[in-house]
Amino acid sequence: xxxxxxxxxxxxxxxxxxxxxxxxxxxxxxxxxxxxxxxxxxxxxxxxxxxxxxxxxxxxxxxxxxxxxxxxxxxxxxxxxxxxxxxxxxxxxxxxxxxxxxxxxxxxxxxxxxxxxxxxxxxxxxxxxxxxxxxxxxxxxxxxxxxxxxxxxxxxxxxxxxxxxxxxxxxxxxxxxxxxxxxx
Amino acid sequence: xxxxxxxxxxxxxxxxxxxxxxxxxxxxxxxxxxxxxxxxxxxxxxxxxxxxxxxxxxxxxxxxxxxxxxxxxxxxxxxxxxxxxxxxxxxxxxxxxxxxxxxxxxxxxxxxxxxxxxxxxxxxxxxxxxxxxxxxxxxxxxxxxxxxxxxxxxxxxxxxxxxxxxxxxxxxxxxxxxxxxxxx
DNA sequence: CTAAGCGTTCAGAATATTCTAAACACAGCG
DNA sequence: CGCTGTGTTTAGAATATTCTGAACGCTTAG
Numbered sequence: 001x002x003x004x005x006x007x008x009x010x011x012x013x014x015x016x017x018x019x020x021x022x023x024x025x026x027x028x029x030x031x032x033x034x035x036x037x038x039x040x041x042x043x044x045x046x047x048x049x050x051x052x053x054x055x056x057x058x059x060x061x062x063x064x065x066x067x068x069x070x071x072x073x074x075x076x077x078x079x080x081x082x083x084x085x086x087x088x089x090x091x092x093x094x095x096x097x098x099x100x101x102x103x104x105x106x107x108x109x110x111x112x113x114x115x116x117x118x119x120x121x122x123x124x125x126x127x128x129x130x131x132x133x134x135x136x137x138x139x140x141x142x143x144x145x146x147x148x149x150x151x152x153x154x155x156x157x158x159x160x161x162x163x164x165x166x167x168x169x170x171x172x173x174x175x176x177x178x179x180x181x182x183x184x
Numbered sequence: 185x186x187x188x189x190x191x192x193x194x195x196x197x198x199x200x201x202x203x204x205x206x207x208x209x210x211x212x213x214x215x216x217x218x219x220x221x222x223x224x225x226x227x228x229x230x231x232x233x234x235x236x237x238x239x240x241x242x243x244x245x246x247x248x249x250x251x252x253x254x255x256x257x258x259x260x261x262x263x264x265x266x267x268x269x270x271x272x273x274x275x276x277x278x279x280x281x282x283x284x285x286x287x288x289x290x291x292x293x294x295x296x297x298x299x300x301x302x303x304x305x306x307x308x309x310x311x312x313x314x315x316x317x318x319x320x321x322x323x324x325x326x327x328x329x330x331x332x333x334x335x336x337x338x339x340x341x342x343x344x345x346x347x348x349x350x351x352x353x354x355x356x357x358x359x360x361x362x363x364x365x366x367x368x
Numbered sequence: 369c370t371a372a373g374c375g376t377t378c379a380g381a382a383t384a385t386t387c388t389a390a391a392c393a394c395a396g397c398g
Numbered sequence: 399c400g401c402t403g404t405g406t407t408t409a410g411a412a413t414a415t416t417c418t419g420a421a422c423g424c425t426t427a428g
Binding site (some may be wrong): 002003004005007008010011012014015018019020021034035037081086087088089092099102103106107109110111113114115118120121133136140141143144147158159161162163164166167169170171172176177 | 186187189190193194195198201202203204205218219221256270271273276283287288290291293294295297298299301302304305317320321324325327328332335342343345346347348349351353354355356367368
């Protein structure tokens with residue numbers, strides 16, 4: 001591996017490790033493959049990056065799931081070979097859907113569950129103070145739902161190639177709990 | 185903490201832990217504060233979530249940096265109090281800039297460094313094969329740069345409230361290294 | 369049918385991260 | 399002044415993650 005290649009592998013590895021999507025090693029594997037004209041065998045990747053085959057095997061599976069790497073069969077050889085994919089837009093769609101949107105849905109699900117628990121609880125507590133608290137909580141949940149629903153819609157539009165504006169998001173600002181005096 | 189509150193805290197904790205932005209505990213802290221009418225002291229948060237004060241202290245610092253929580257001073261008390269912020273758009277801008285965009289810049293920096301190393305190397309190797317390889321690598325780096333530059337611009341536009349379309353991104357598809365025969 | 373080559377799985381080692389409790393620093397009160 | 403109640407720092411414990419090498423199963427060459 002020459003100098004440029006080494007720098008690229010290290011750089012993408014570092015970027016990947018802070019991405020929240022790929023591991024450091026996955027970044028390195030992709031970088032190695034991306035600058036390669038011919039597909040590489042698992043063993044070649046492992047030795048080039050000084051990692052065990054098992055580790056490369058596991059990490060490369062993730063890269064394939066993100067559509068960042070393709071497994072291809074090379075005629076003369078029994079080994080699996082791999083090459084970098086270059087349709088980055090496809091990868092981005094995948095990340096948007098499977099990671100960001102999934103997290104958004106998790107939040108929405110939590111809100112829904114909390115609202116249900118709150119409603120069931122309404123049959124119990126009776127005091128005026130308790131009703132006021134419930135109303136406050138309900139309002140807060142509604143505010144968060146509004147925002148995350150908008151985010152969900154924005155991601156959906158973006159991945160479908162439609163233009164996206166932030167204006168819905170910008171205007172979702174529930175009232176603060178108190179008038180804060182910021183501290184120095 | 186009542187049932188609805190508990191569900192919300194657990195749900196946001198789970199969501200946060202897979203977000204790549206917040207830790208599990210940060211998700212829980214925010215959830216706790218968000219459903220609270222009055223600001224809470226550090227100690228209250230720690231005892232409610234069954235964590236040490238030091239741990240809460242460290243995690244809450246991150247929440248403040250993301251503008252998800254505000255530190256406020258309560259007249260009667262010497263303790264620091266905290267309340268949830270509700271300007272989620274602001275938070276999103278921050279995350280876009282400080283996390284996504286930063287990763288994008290890391291990739292662009294890696295590309296630039298690699299290109300420089302490649303150019304310096306050009307003064308050395310002389311064979312036709314070596315020149316062809318260098319040309320290929322150069323093309324690959326250029327392709328990646330194109331895409332990530334577009335992503336950078338898109339993030340920039342989005343955080344400034346301008347509409348964003350994916351069309352630039354969709355069309356950045358460098359040629360594959362080989363014509364792959366996909367394996368079953 | 370056997371043996372070799374290959375990728376994957378798995379138990380445990382190596383490493384990184386998260387968390388705690390004790391020590392510390394700093395403020396306000398007596 | 400010193401004492402008390404704060405938040406922060408820090409060293410190390412607890413936990414989670416990543417990595418390795420051996421074992422396994424599958425395929426194919428001989």
